[in-house]
Amino acid sequence: MAISSALGSSALLPAGLGFRNVIINGAMQVSQRSAVGTAVTGITSGGFKTADRWDLNMTTFGTWSQTCIEDAPTGSGLRNSLKMACTSAYASPAAGNEMQIRQKLEGQNIQAFCKGTNSAKIFVLSFWVKAFQTGTFICEFEDQDNSRNVSASYTVNASGVWEQKFITLPADLTGRFDNDSNSSLAVIWWLGAGSNFTSGTLATSWVTPTTANRAVGQTNVASSTSNYWQITGVQLEQNYQPTPFEQRPIGVETFLCQRYYWRQGGNAYEPYGLVAFFNNATNSYFHIKMPAKMRSAPTMNYSSLSHFNIFVNGTLPNPTAMTLWTSGSASGDAYMMGVNMASGGGSGMSGWLCNANTTSGFIEFSSEL
Numbered sequence: 263m264a265i266s267s268a269l270g271s272s273a274l275l276p277a278g279l280g281f282r283n284v285i286i287n288g289a290m291q292v293s294q295r296s297a298v299g300t301a302v303t304g305i306t307s308g309g310f311k312t313a314d315r316w317d318l319n320m321t322t323f324g325t326w327s328q329t330c331i332e333d334a335p336t337g338s339g340l341r342n343s344l345k346m347a348c349t350s351a352y353a354s355p356a357a358g359n360e361m362q363i364r365q366k367l368e369g370q371n372i373q374a375f376c377k378g379t380n381s382a383k384i385f386v387l388s389f390w391v392k393a394f395q396t397g398t399f400i401c402e403f404e405d406q407d408n409s410r411n412v413s414a415s416y417t418v419n420a421s422g423v424w425e426q427k428f429i430t431l432p433a434d435l436t437g438r439f440d441n442d443s444n445s446s447l448a449v450i451w452w453l454g455a456g457s458n459f460t461s462g463t464l465a466t467s468w469v470t471p472t473t474a475n476r477a478v479g480q481t482n483v484a485s486s487t488s489n490y491w492q493i494t495g496v497q498l499e500q501n502y503q504p505t506p507f508e509q510r511p512i513g514v515e516t517f518l519c520q521r522y523y524w525r526q527g528g529n530a531y532e533p534y535g536l537v538a539f540f541n542n543a544t545n546s547y548f549h550i551k552m553p554a555k556m557r558s559a560p561t562m563n564y565s566s567l568s569h570f571n572i573f574v575n576g577t578l579p580n581p582t583a584m585t586l587w588t589s590g591s592a593s594g595d596a597y598m599m600g601v602n603m604a605s606g607g608g609s610g611m612s613g614w615l616c617n618a619n620t621t622s623g624f625i626e627f628s629s630e631l
Contacts, residue, residue, distance in 0.1 A: 281510075290344050292519045303327045303349070306326075319364055321361075322352070323360070326348055328347075330345075331345045340494050343390070343493060344492065348487050353486070360454065360455050365496075366447070373441055377439050384433050384501065387429040391492065396421055399415065402477065407438070407440045413466065416429065418481075459480070460478050463475055464478040517553070518554075524626065528617075540613070544603050546603065552627065562626070567584065573614050582603055
């Protein structure tokens with residue numbers, strides 16, 4: 263079966279059962295790292311910036327801003343989109359340079375595709391895109407368990423206009439996805455590619471990857487500071503034709519995101535809900551119960567210690583150090599955090615951790631793929 267990206271909107275089938283969309287936060291409704299409408303600027307390297315679950319992968323490719331922005335196609339039921347805007351151009355990329363927006367999926371969440379079996383199913387991807395540049399763009403699917411890839415092109419026909427795109431991928435009888443919590447499939451939207459990725463023939467069937475065939479024909483979004491690229495309404499499903507975008511309740515979507523990332527804080531004097539017990543004047547321990555069981559034992563990060571207070575015995579002494587230990591097994595659902603103070607505690611006393619008089623204090627936990 264050939265790859266198709268030209269299905270009309272009339273091809274949409276009625277919505278079926280829930281949770282058919284394996285993409286998380288496809289409507290860009292959850293943005294724990296940065297408030298909706300707030301741009302992360304000066305971007306020159308990859309990572310998670312704004313909308314949850316959406317990863318920027320790039321080598322040297324100019325300078326960018328990323329925003330989870332209130333802008334979406336009229337009448338679609340969508341409100342937000344992820345926007346990449348070029349602020350420093352990179353018109354002539356080096357051969358090995360690349361830039362992509364991607365989402366990685368756990369193997370145990372995509373078993374219904376039956377990939378690598380005689381019952382292998384068709385993949386259908388739908389999304390809305392808006393860009394300043396018109397031309398050819400590449401979407402790639404990377405089977406990370408079996409080193410197999412397939413790419414498809416789509417066309418931006420009009421500048422600054424929301425367009426819905428549909429890509430149908432053939433079933434793959436080779437290479438089963440692992441049934442675990444690791445990354446099995448990466449869905450990749452290319453924004454720029456050096457000649458190492460574009461000098462061959464686009465791989466439009468599932469194959470062992472050849473680098474030169476991954477992004478043939480890709481438009482360079484970094485060619486001018488006038489350029490931008492936006493995406494929303496992303497849905498990947500096991501079907502033979504696309505269905506309408508699955509609108510999950512915000513509480514459900516947030517819970518799904520918190521399996522990979524959780525941040526608490528952002529308001530002055532906000533209590534973190536972490537009650538401490540002290541074993542001496544300086545050492546306290548806080549039990550943390552995650553809102554969702556995380557994919558794996560997460561890493562912890564926090565803003566400056568000056569952004570935190572510990573309320574104990576009627577005072578707010580500033581902590582002097584923070585460390586983290588797992589509580590029992592490293593299962594990702596509960597942790598013990600140790601916080602040290604210069605003084606103010608005492609054996610058997612209790613207290614609670616809160617944000618200082620600042621809006622920038624936070625604690626975050628990440629187990630991203």
